[in-house]
Amino acid sequence: MTAARTPRRLVAYTQAAAVLAEHGVPVAAVFGSPHDEPGTDPVERETPGLRDAAYLGAGAELTAQDIAGAEPELLVTVTYDGDRLYGIGPDLHKALEPSLPVVVLHVGPGTSLADVTHRFAALAGTLGPAREDATAGATGQGQEQRQRQEQRQGPDGSVGQLEAAAQAAPHVRVLALSPAGTGQAHLARPAGWPLLGELTRAGVRVLDLPAAGPSWATYGWEELAGLEPDVILRDTRANATPDARLADVAAWQRMSRRAQVLPWNPELPFTADAVASFLDAVADALHRAATP
Template sequence: MTEQSAWSFTDDRGRPATADRRPARVLAYVQAGATLWDHGIRPEGIFGSGHDGSEPDRAKTGTLPLDAVDYRGAGDDLDVDTLLRGKPDLVVAVSYGHGRLYGLDPDTAKHLEERVPVVVIDVGQARTLARVTGRFAELAVLLGGAPDPGAAGDLHAARERLRAAARATPGAPAVAALSPASQEQAYAARPRMWPELRVLAELGVSVVSPPEGPGVNWATVGWAEAAAMEPRIVLTDVRANALPLDEIAAPAWEAVRQRTRTVPWNPEPLCSPQAHARFLGLVAEALEATASG
């Protein structure tokens, strides 16, 4: 495909986004923009979700050059005119199922699609991480990007390191994924609902589930309940909307703090081999450190 030929990409809603030429000015949801950057595509702008504020969340932006990428804002600050101020010729959004553009009001999304081609990548629980990563890679290639020649090898090495660490760690120490909400409560991830956490389980990591109850992706638990999960390693949400784990002073949690190791976790992960390899490496390092005492 050349720059002069018609451009088309069928997104995860089954809808083709088309253009007379290859898009060169991409506006993306922050997760998508940071992922595309790992594939050599620099978006002209990014936008956040209702969890975000007036500045981009550094936990979500990866290695994006924020001095060269326009952050449009998030939540109520987003309208069609704001989103289109950089004159993008393609919007790349994500969905958690049902095709809805995450982070955008439905009316805003509707009017946006009337004015510019939109690609939606489904990052929801029904997708495997490999599938999502592959879709971003396909899109990046069609936008003129190129895969990092060493990324696949680095990911394979990280997977094997983690697999070996899980086998070698006595007692299969429990790993819990938490998003601290307050001094009273946390959100505990249900592992089967998160593609990245399912990969950990596939590689032999013991990812513990919170108690059954309300909440599809998260269980809302008190810190005593979080402590009762007896984690040795905690994947802690480092997005700006989460409370830092080291600020939690709940007595029940203090009892397990001294014996746990923490790994920074972004529940909206960059879906690139490079980013995934970095995450797996951090988990492997924590397992190795636990094994050595």
């Protein structure tokens, strides 16, 4: 469906909404990830710039009535496979489709970080600030976010720092994973995630194994431990098995004692601040791992 005019009232997936807010485009309401813990509100907890946006829920909690109640003129979300709308199930999509235009940005396999950030910037430029007072509100909400950015060098500077760290630590092995019970874990394939792809482009040795899955590949804990990672990017989402349940998994205990374990959100918003923070954390870990 095509909008007859530039939409001014938006409903968006939290990851997309955070980037739009960073560009000065207000979002009226947001919905979360299907992996969010039921009953939680990620806007209040962790999304700067969106504290005035209504939270509509996530997964089975999200309904067509909830979305309609926000009176949206456009829905914005992402796709990881180029087909399915993330956070919007097929039945919900079908219920919304006749009356609500949808914009979907691909953030999955084959997409670089530069591709993603450019597409979000282009979308924000097309939508533009909704109105002067709304833009001022969004700007005020994002002041804390911009102050943190100014304290860093920004994503470009962070990439340079990461490249220098990778060059100084070519032997350091990085493994991204999501625990999936006591018997196995999902290995995140570098080419399947724009941020992990950015690590490999910077020269970081991100571990991978042959598998059919474009984004995830499932292996036993012992097989992953055999890779001997020096840095582990550990999925922190609610669907990942918590550390308490892994206390008796010998392979995980060996891995986590040997390696630095960094929290990693595979659905991290592609804001300048969040991206720079992630790249800086990996660069710091590389430096520590390379220091005798």
